[in-house]
Amino acid sequence: MSSSSLCVGVVAPLTGRLAPLGSPLSYVLRRLAPRLARLRGGARRRDVNVVVRDSRSDPDAARQAVRELAGPDGAHIVITMAGTRVLPAVTAACEELRVPCVSTTFPWQAYLHTRGAVPGHRFRWTYDFAWGLDDIAAVFADLWELAGGRGAVGCLWNDDLQGSLLRHDHHGFTPVTSPRGHTLVDLGAYGEPADGFRAQVGRMREHGVDLVTSAATATDLALFHRQAREAGVRPRLITCSRWLTYPHTHTTPAPAVHVELADARVATLVYWSPGHPYRSGLDGTSCAELARSYRQDTGAAWLQPLGLAHALVETAHHALSVADDPTDRTSVARALAGTRLDTIAGHLDWTRGPTPGIALLPLVGGQWHPGPQGPRLAVVSNSAHPDVPLTGELTPVR
Known part of the structure; x- marks a missing residue:
């Protein structure tokens, strides 16, 4: 990878018991691949590589996936979703290895509790969007x-x-x-x-x-x-x-x-359906259009994580685009902390959450x-x- 190119790392349950829930994220990555291939970040156009690692629906495998993304793969940001034990393993590993991370589908109280934190604690590298218990x-x-x-x-x-x-x-x-x-x-x-x-x-x-x-x-x-x-x-x-x-x-x-x-x-x-009144800020797709395309392309009915998977990619794209230096992980994390973004899952605002690092979805x-x-x-x-x-x-x- 060249020093000017960017890497989006993805930890997804491609195999194991959570695999059915990883399908929406895999679909969104394929759908948005042309949009992700290049972006303007840091006042210049940059190539973007997307590297997907399988969590295997297992916390230990998920941690290993983050180590590979943070090390040899050189990820500038990591996105993940799904798994009450897998997701905390990913976010904790990203915090430890100082890699910006965006996650979703985990209530914010559980997100804090599984990482030994209390409301008000500020993680530097990891950000979640979801809802509360x-x-x-x-x-x-x-x-x-x-x-x-x-x-x-x-x-x-x-x-x-x-x-x-x-x-x-x-x-x-x-x-x-x-x-x-x-x-x-x-x-x-x-x-x-x-x-x-x-x-x-x-x-x-x-x-x-x-x-x-x-x-x-x-x-x-x-x-x-x-x-x-x-x-x-x-x-x-x-x-x-x-x-x-x-x-x-x-x-x-x-x-x-x-x-x-x-x-x-x-x-x-x-938390998401074809009837939700949103459009993607990245490609203009509506909720109804995304659900219909998923059915046409996969033969399967839409799942709620579909919209959140799309919003994950939108958030990663936004953070790399607005960071002062998208090749610097500290700059990307700073961009995430100040993100206010309209997505296909709704408006995400990390500046007004119930606790630092959280954006709420109704x-x-x-x-x-x-x-x-x-x-x-x-x-x-x-x-x-x-x-x-x-x-x-x-x-x-x-």
Whole structure:
């Protein structure tokens, strides 16, 4: 690589359990390759190389990928997304090796917690755009209220990172949902993968709970739903973040899981959709156009990470373009810290986040509706972001 050329490093889950979620990023990189080949940075035109390293859906492999990008590959900026253990491994390695990094799809409280930091801490090299656990709680409370008012909500949370953060006295769900009249009933922690939910179903019956919230995998949530249904305590509504923001048909091949979750009509958070009213500042593509092109080019339905993957590339391109010296990593990190950018995922502003290094994205509420081509994610609640059009009505299970 010449001293005047630039390198964008990418850590993506090309293989392993997260591979289905890496597909949108791979697609965006192919789509935007002509736009990335050359850019004007530091008052001159520069060639740009994009180097993709496979995280293999594993934290250790992800750290090794960063070492290769920071060393032999000479990356001036790294982008990454996906994985509650993989993403923190990438960002921590970038911070240690002093490489600017932009990441997404990770709530900012979890982003800090997994790196041993507290709100107010300023990382020098790493930047994230996403939403907060409080934002998820507010959207879910909207959905519970659409399903029939305020009351007890059963919490099906694991015994790992997600569960501990969602239970947190300050960062979790209670500070948001309690003032709105919701009582959270912890149904009991479980390990992943779960071998059964008889105890949790029993607590659900004991407390008269018919609304449930979770952050379970598709497989575990399907098992819970089946055992609750068999026990005669079927939830009227399940809200689920994490894996269920993606179609369950993408995250597991098991037909029985698909049938069970289609019957459950799971509701979830929506951070990007074809109906979002944004255009890319890099190539002018609208959300609807990107989703349509993805379907035409891959034969697969759009996924929420598609828009965020596009915004990742837009952000990297912007930082290299506006940095005083894009060949100097310190200059690129400084450019990221001051970035305010309109993207296909919305307006990103790293100067006004809830804590340094974070740009917030708003959330709306969605529900998976069965359709002839598989699950369809309908936007059913938009109180926090009314510019996003509703595309369906919340349908509790009767």
